[in-house]
Amino acid sequence: MKLDDYKEIIRSRMSEERYIHSINVATEAVFLAKKYGADEKKAEIAGILHDITKETPKEEQLQIIAMDGIILDDVEKAAPKLWHSISGAAFIKNQLQITDEDIINAVRYHTTARQNMSLLEKVIFVADFTGAERNYPGVEIMRQKSYLGLEEAMAFGLSFSIKDLAERNKPICRCTIDAFNQIIIGK
Ligand SMILES: [Fe+2]
Ligand SMILES: [Fe+2]
Structure with a gap:
């Protein structure tokens, strides 16, 4: 499949707003x-x-996840917002026949991050925060960080996510804490 095919597929599956977000993340990801x-x-x-x-x-997402043989843990079950990264990875693998593990993992961990992320995984994680239409408080700092280094941007993005989840009494995936610790410790 070509890039234009992928664009057509996502366009049919989401709102105009999210389509623009996806295109912006792709543009930012290429830049990074x-x-x-x-x-x-x-x-x-x-x-x-x-x-x-x-x-x-x-x-439907739960079905996509189950059909890939994935069993959600308690934290994942309690966090429907991160289901799309799990179902998205399963979908592109099984429905779009994407075989590249790095692309699949970049989708899989774009919300939670994890320890030992590849360069591509980090690029997608950061680009999701800095795409052109993003305008949350702190986005300019995040963009500056992303020009200085991926690790700096990751640390800022992860601390933003962890604080936000904790403040709203939402469960935090262990892999997010692991990713944060690894970057902060620098090992
Ligand atoms: Fe997402
Ligand atoms: Fe996104």
Whole structure:
């Protein structure tokens, strides 16, 4: 499949607003990939596809997840917002026949992050925060960080997510804490 095919597929599965977000994340991901030496082609594909199931009904997402043989743990079960990264990864693998593990993992961990992320995974995680239409408080700081280094941007993005989840009494995935600790400790 070509990039235009992927764009058509996501366009049919989401609102105009989220479609624009996806295109912006892809553009930003290519920019970061170029800057930090990741594969630009893969960055563009992963950016386009990262939210492919975000507007898919929850029940359908659970089916996609179950059909891939994935069993959600208690934290994942209690956090429907991160289901789309799990169902999205399963969807692009099983329905779009994407075989590149790095692209699949970039989609899988774009919400939670994890320990030992690849360059591409980091690029997509950061690009999701800094795409052109983003305008949350702190986005300019996040953009500045992303120009200084992926790790700096990751640390800022993760602390933002962890604080936000804790403040709203939402469960936090262990992999998010692991990713944060690894970056802060620098090992
Ligand atoms: Fe997402
Ligand atoms: Fe996104």
